[in-house]
Structure formats: C-alpha cells, structure tokens
Amino acid sequence: MRVRFTKMQGAGNDFVVLDATSAPLPLDTAQLRRLGDRRFGVGADQILVVEPSPRQGVDFRYRIFNGASGAEVENCGNGARCFVRYVRSHGLTDRDTIRVETMNNLMELRQQPDGRVTVDMNRPIFDLARVPFDATGLQPREQNGFALWPLDLPDDRRARRSSGTRQVEVAVLSMGNPHAVLRVDNVNEAPVGELGPLIEVHPRFPRKVNVGFMQVQSRSRIGLRVFERDAGETLACGTGSCAAVVAGIRLGWLDAKVDVETRGGLLTIEWAGGAEDSVLMTGPAETVFEGEIEL
The missing domain is CATH 3.10.310.10 (Diaminopimelate Epimerase; Chain A, domain 1)
Known part of the structure; x- marks a missing residue:
C-alpha cells in the first residue's frame, strides 16, 4: 500500500x-x-x-x-x-x-x-503506582519535601573483577509516561549512553522509563539530555523537559518558568507548582x- x-x-x-x-x-x-x-x-x-x-x-x-x-x-x-x-x-x-x-x-x-x-x-503524576515505579524496600532521601530515590545499577567497570554495583539518585514522576530525572554537573559530559540504558530497563520500572540528565544552570534555565524508552538519546524530549522542570521545582532548584536547552533547541516550561496546576510547554x-x- x-x-x-x-x-x-x-x-x-x-x-x-x-x-x-x-x-x-x-x-x-x-x-x-x-x-x-x-x-x-x-x-x-x-x-x-x-x-x-x-x-x-x-x-x-x-x-x-x-x-x-x-x-x-x-x-x-x-x-x-x-x-x-x-x-x-x-x-x-x-x-x-x-x-x-x-x-x-x-x-x-x-x-x-x-x-x-x-x-x-496536564498535571504531573507523582503517585508511584501510576508512574509506575516499585519503591518496595527503598528509603528515599527527601529534599524540599520531595523524594530522591536510590537505584542500584551494575557497575560494568568493576564487573570485570567482581559483581559490584553503583547507586544513582532519581526523581520519579509521570507526564502521561514514566520519567526518572538525574541532576548532573555538566550535561555535555553526562554518561547518557552508559547510564541511560541501565535505568531505562531497571526492574523498578515495570514499563521501562525515560531518563533525563539535567544540569541546573540557573533558577530559570537548565540543560537537558534524555534517553528515551526504546529509542535511545534524542535531540529533544517534550515530556522529558516537563518532567525535569517539575522535579527541579519540587526539589527547590527552579522557579515557575524555565527555559530548557536541549541539543535540538529551546523549550519553555511553566508550572505553578500546585496539585491542580497543569504544565505548559512552548516551543x-x-x-x-x-x-x-x-x-
């Protein structure tokens, strides 16, 4: 056809x-x-x-x-x-x-x-069962009243000598699809290709997860790279940009209107921070x- x-x-x-x-x-x-x-x-x-x-x-x-x-x-x-x-x-x-x-x-x-x-x-989803995310047995670190969840990942560098693991902290939420957001010091040097595939298929996320690597440049601007489910790293991700900004606001790092610098261009995300407030994305x-x- x-x-x-x-x-x-x-x-x-x-x-x-x-x-x-x-x-x-x-x-x-x-x-x-x-x-x-x-x-x-x-x-x-x-x-x-x-x-x-x-x-x-x-x-x-x-x-x-x-x-x-x-x-x-x-x-x-x-x-x-x-x-x-x-x-x-x-x-x-x-x-x-x-x-x-x-x-x-x-x-x-x-x-x-x-x-x-x-x-x-629409509104971000924080209910872990709806993300979905299995937090059984995990103890989060709270910042500004919002949870950062520890994830154990296999450490390939140590695997040559032992069955070691390493741990990362992620903010977890849904924008109609699941997201895990990590804060990094330098988004250009972030280990997206290394950690993205490991977090994407982590058993804590039964439907896999999109993985965002966020550098906070100021309270109104972030750099972001996203490793998407079943696609790998893309030049931009709209829901990933929303998830990163929402997580940054909940964690006290960002203001209510944020420019998101992706490798493909600039997006503007706005969220007033209330339970009934929708996230607005312009680009x-x-x-x-x-x-x-x-x-």
Missing part, C-alpha cells in the same frame, strides 16, 4: 505524521517500524497518527508509535506541537486552540502568533518535507 506522510520536527525531535481522519490506516508493527527506519524508510523518533475523536468536545484523537519498535506509547510533547501545525496546515481545522485525546490523556494545544505552539500537558514545530512511501 502507498501511504502519504509529512515529516516534521520540534526542537530536533522528528516525526512522521499520518492522516487517518477520513479512513483508518491499518498499519502493522512491521510497517510502522519501516516508516521509522532511517535507512530503509522515512526515519523518525515517533510516528503520529491523526484520527477523528469519538468524544464530544474533543477535536482529534492523537496516537503515537515509537519509530524504532512500532509500539504505541502514551505521550509525546514535541509531537503534540507538530500535531497542531499539521492539522492547521492541512486544513483539518482552522482553530488556534484544539483539544486532543491520547491513549491516557486529554490535552489542549494552542498555536501562538509567533508560530510557536503551547501545549497544556517550535516545523514541516520538513512531504511524500509517499510504499509499505
């Missing part, structure tokens, strides 16, 4: 966007992986599918598939910004503000006059090219 697609990017996080508003797109896992493959397909961190929503008052259904595995995932903030630009540029809506439903959430997306897009990412979204592919 021939499939029309649009390639988009938001802060370097790249996507293949598919229109399924008129008819379903019955793509299987192998076809989704082919789309996401950077050598044999189009190439993307995630594949976004635009569908009609069956719910009254909701404009679209927004489905997200991992470009490497083809598995459906819960949320993608950078993708949500591209979603807005896509449905407007393709004539699917003329609204500046739209509501979309994901696998487990409802989001409000708003295009700004300067072309950037603001996404209401760029651009079309790269359009085409067709035989699957």
Whole structure:
C-alpha cells in the first residue's frame, strides 16, 4: 500500500505524521517500524497518527508509535506541537486552540502568533503506582519535601573483577509516561549512553522509563539530555523537559518558568507548582518535507 506522510520536527525531535481522519490506516508493527527506519524508510523518533475523536468536545484523537519498535506509547510533547501545525496546515481545522485525546490523556494545544505552539500537558503524576515505579524496600532521601530515590545499577567497570554495583539518585514522576530525572554537573559530559540504558530497563520500572540528565544552570534555565524508552538519546524530549522542570521545582532548584536547552533547541516550561496546576510547554514545530512511501 502507498501511504502519504509529512515529516516534521520540534526542537530536533522528528516525526512522521499520518492522516487517518477520513479512513483508518491499518498499519502493522512491521510497517510502522519501516516508516521509522532511517535507512530503509522515512526515519523518525515517533510516528503520529491523526484520527477523528469519538468524544464530544474533543477535536482529534492523537496516537503515537515509537519509530524504532512500532509500539504505541502514551505521550509525546514535541509531537503534540507538530500535531497542531499539521492539522492547521492541512486544513483539518482552522482553530488556534484544539483539544486532543491520547491513549491516557486529554490535552489542549494552542498555536501562538509567533508560530510557536503551547501545549497544556496536564498535571504531573507523582503517585508511584501510576508512574509506575516499585519503591518496595527503598528509603528515599527527601529534599524540599520531595523524594530522591536510590537505584542500584551494575557497575560494568568493576564487573570485570567482581559483581559490584553503583547507586544513582532519581526523581520519579509521570507526564502521561514514566520519567526518572538525574541532576548532573555538566550535561555535555553526562554518561547518557552508559547510564541511560541501565535505568531505562531497571526492574523498578515495570514499563521501562525515560531518563533525563539535567544540569541546573540557573533558577530559570537548565540543560537537558534524555534517553528515551526504546529509542535511545534524542535531540529533544517534550515530556522529558516537563518532567525535569517539575522535579527541579519540587526539589527547590527552579522557579515557575524555565527555559530548557536541549541539543535540538529551546523549550519553555511553566508550572505553578500546585496539585491542580497543569504544565505548559512552548516551543517550535516545523514541516520538513512531504511524500509517499510504499509499505
């Protein structure tokens, strides 16, 4: 079958966007992986599918598939910004503000006059069972009333001589998908490729976890790199940026509005800090090219 697609990017996080508003797109896992493959397909961190929503008052259904595995995932903030630009540029809506439903959430997306897009990412989730995170037997270190959880990781450097372990501290929360956030002294020198894969599949996270490495540069700016589930390090991660800022605010390191410097570009995250307050994310979204592919 021939499939029309649009390639988009938001802060370097790249996507293949598919229109399924008129008819379903019955793509299987192998076809989704082919789309996401950077050598044999189009190439993307995630594949976004635009569908009609069956719910009254909701404009679209927004489905997200991992470009490497083809598995459906819960949320993608950078993708949500591209979603807005896509449905407007393709004539699917003329609204500046739209509501979309994901696998487990409802989001409000708003295009700004300067072309950037603001996404209401809803409230962060701190209930460990909903992240999910298994804290059985662990004793956290509390800072500013928020928990930093110890994780034991295999120490590959010592494994040559013994079965040693090392320990890292992570803040744990969900932005509709699970996140573990580590503070580092220098984000450019952070061991993302070494620790990211170990934390991603740690048995304490039964559904795996996205791993953020955050350098606090000031109370209003951080540097961030994210090792994403089933994808590896990406140039940017919207939900990871939200999770890092929320964790930094809860831990007393950051103010309510923070610029997040990723390798792909700058995102702005705002959170007032209350239990009922949503996280707002603002950043760029651009079309790269359009085409067709035989699957």
